[in-house]
Amino acid sequence: MRIRLSEFEPGQTAIVEEVALPEAEQKLLMRFGFFEGAEVRCLRRAPLGDPVVYSVDGSEVALRTETACRIFASPVDRKACEQTA
Amino acid sequence: MNQLLQTVSPSGPRSKQQIRTVALIGPPNSGKTTLFNRLTNLRQKVGNYSGITVEQHTGVMAVADQEITIVDLPGVYSLNPYSDDERVAVSVLNGNMDGVPRPEAVLLVLDATNLTRHLSLAAPVIAFGLPTLALLNMGDLLAKRSGSIDAVKLAGDLGIPVAIVSATMGTGLDAVGRFLERANSPIKTTLPIVQDVRECRKWAARIASESDYRPPLPPAWSRRLDDILLHKVWGPLVFMIVVGAVFQTVFGLGQPLSNALQELLTEMGQKAAPFITNGFLRSLFLDGIWKGVTSVLVFLPQILVLFLFIGLLEDSGYLARAALIADRTMSFVGLNGKAFIPLLSAYACAVPAIMASRTIENKRDRLATILIAPFMTCSARLPIYTLLIAAFIPERPVVGVFLGSRALAMLLLYVLGFVAAIGTAKMLKSSVLKSTPAPFVMELPEYRWPTLRSVGLRLMDRGRVFVQQAGTVILCVSLLVWGLTNLPLYHGHPPALENSAVAHLGHFIEPAIRPLGFNWNIGVGLLTSVVAREVIVGTLGTLYGRDPQTHSLSLQAALQHDLTFSGAMALLVFFAFAMQCTSTLAVVRRETNSWKWPLIQFVYMTSLAFVAAFIVNHTLSILN
Numbered sequence: 001m002r003i004r005l006s007e008f009e010p011g012q013t014a015i016v017e018e019v020a021l022p023e024a025e026q027k028l029l030m031r032f033g034f035f036e037g038a039e040v041r042c043l044r045r046a047p048l049g050d051p052v053v054y055s056v057d058g059s060e061v062a063l064r065t066e067t068a069c070r071i072f073a074s075p076v077d078r079k080a081c082e083q084t085a
Numbered sequence: 086m087n088q089l090l091q092t093v094s095p096s097g098p099r100s101k102q103q104i105r106t107v108a109l110i111g112p113p114n115s116g117k118t119t120l121f122n123r124l125t126n127l128r129q130k131v132g133n134y135s136g137i138t139v140e141q142h143t144g145v146m147a148v149a150d151q152e153i154t155i156v157d158l159p160g161v162y163s164l165n166p167y168s169d170d171e172r173v174a175v176s177v178l179n180g181n182m183d184g185v186p187r188p189e190a191v192l193l194v195l196d197a198t199n200l201t202r203h204l205s206l207a208a209p210v211i212a213f214g215l216p217t218l219a220l221l222n223m224g225d226l227l228a229k230r231s232g233s234i235d236a237v238k239l240a241g242d243l244g245i246p247v248a249i250v251s252a253t254m255g256t257g258l259d260a261v262g263r264f265l266e267r268a269n270s271p272i273k274t275t276l277p278i279v280q281d282v283r284e285c286r287k288w289a290a291r292i293a294s295e296s297d298y299r300p301p302l303p304p305a306w307s308r309r310l311d312d313i314l315l316h317k318v319w320g321p322l323v324f325m326i327v328v329g330a331v332f333q334t335v336f337g338l339g340q341p342l343s344n345a346l347q348e349l350l351t352e353m354g355q356k357a358a359p360f361i362t363n364g365f366l367r368s369l370f371l372d373g374i375w376k377g378v379t380s381v382l383v384f385l386p387q388i389l390v391l392f393l394f395i396g397l398l399e400d401s402g403y404l405a406r407a408a409l410i411a412d413r414t415m416s417f418v419g420l421n422g423k424a425f426i427p428l429l430s431a432y433a434c435a436v437p438a439i440m441a442s443r444t445i446e447n448k449r450d451r452l453a454t455i456l457i458a459p460f461m462t463c464s465a466r467l468p469i470y471t472l473l474i475a476a477f478i479p480e481r482p483v484v485g486v487f488l489g490s491r492a493l494a495m496l497l498l499y500v501l502g503f504v505a506a507i508g509t510a511k512m513l514k515s516s517v518l519k520s521t522p523a524p525f526v527m528e529l530p531e532y533r534w535p536t537l538r539s540v541g542l543r544l545m546d547r548g549r550v551f552v553q554q555a556g557t558v559i560l561c562v563s564l565l566v567w568g569l570t571n572l573p574l575y576h577g578h579p580p581a582l583e584n585s586a587v588a589h590l591g592h593f594i595e596p597a598i599r600p601l602g603f604n605w606n607i608g609v610g611l612l613t614s615v616v617a618r619e620v621i622v623g624t625l626g627t628l629y630g631r632d633p634q635t636h637s638l639s640l641q642a643a644l645q646h647d648l649t650f651s652g653a654m655a656l657l658v659f660f661a662f663a664m665q666c667t668s669t670l671a672v673v674r675r676e677t678n679s680w681k682w683p684l685i686q687f688v689y690m691t692s693l694a695f696v697a698a699f700i701v702n703h704t705l706s707i708l709n
Binding site: 030 | 162163165198199201202205282283286300301303308311315316317318320321405409410412413414416524525526527528529
């Protein structure tokens, strides 16, 4: 099941399946760890709802929704046991 | 935490050459700058690489009685020349950068807590074939958060020596000296195709797992702190308090300090002046050189106060959170959250604001921020605003006792500047500075206690850059204006202001400014205030033969006599828009590393001021 990364809720984990962005932007995102096969966890939303902070590759990276909605990912069933602690 | 691994050196070919220059390279947020400061112990120089906006930091470090030059390369994630930063790094490593000797060795700084990601940079760096030492920085944090790495295995895989260090604590750094004493070229290992980011990424992940890399646990207390600082309610509240504190301090502490310094320097100049007997030379010293020096130095308190705050915010990790909170709002004008603090600072003074725009990585966003910052109502506009409002706007209650007509006028001028800034930003971002839709990606670093050393270094660095580089331009313009006000000589004496070259210029430009409702007196004021906006009040005082300090009322009366109401309003609007500030222009030149942008900015703002003043003058004349 492919869902846009922007649709994940804080606390959910996903595996990136596709970064549907132009090559240059893909490369930029890749430097921060967003690439096919990477495990990404949605951590929290900024107070005004956008951008959203993701935990990826051991660091915390914020993406705007306009970018996150172009990244497709499949959810990992690792539920509420890991809350945004 | 002090493991230098020379295990890989025996089979490597010995480099014969003496090492004189070494390059320091690493991704952003790898603690590279802290390390650079540690290694060089303040013995640094800051400049610009020729032709681009990238700052060049070089320092000197002593290794076994030898002085070795360290070139601190800009923070890069890869060596594919996409950005200026990457191009600079590649050129320096290739030895193609003017004025920088080719480095004979490389120090590669990687964040040990982020190793899987940061290792991608190792491949292209090692591929250069220069003797390289990998420094796994923040080794203390890695251990503290239960992560680990087998440095011996990593060194074997990379073919270069590896040391675990902590730049903040200063541990493990003796490895650098030992490496530089007998640096060896890397041993041949299989590297990925270094141009392929994806390949490098995969390679990095493989190397990390082969060297038993155990990433650290999530930073628990950082996340707990974020639960509050990025909370829906508390987050914005703390943000406002922090922003208020910054604004209040820059304005409330920086401004009085600047004023006090101004008084002190003026007094010093006047104390020294009697020692110069020749009247002409005394005037050159006092009104030309010393006034120039003063006008440079009075900016220092504000710059230092602002950078103290920015240093604390950035080093603690809060600046990234503030940018995250402000991002949504800033995106409406096409900018991102990182532009918020610089733009806010511009309400006090555009100079430190423009220098602070350095925290914005996206070059176009940074340029847009630099170009709109001078529209914000800075404190230098207040003297002329206050004078004209007092002279031309009668005090009447507008909203009961809460808002009078004068306060309303002042408020409108603030709004006017803000609207001009926003409008310009929108215009720039939808045309010349339209970003290649580079997505806004921002790393949120772990919270850390800022260190006195690193904040202090930043203050010294910024202060020095401003005084050295902007100072020269300001001094030149100040001397030029002095020359124009004191020439031509009549019987060996400087002329009265109304007979000076600047007055002739004032008369000369009068036809151009007459449609705005200004006479030649105002013209002279506009010309002299190119040094700084507040200068116009003093000039007008001299021209009308009245001391603005003691005869404010009579200066107001003189202005009422010379200016119509519509002309006065036009003058206010002119000052809201015009780029009457050499310091700002000098800093923009310094930050963009060319005269192109300050020139464009000057022409744009002055034309806008001209057109707006024209419209205001004519509309109000018709209405009256």
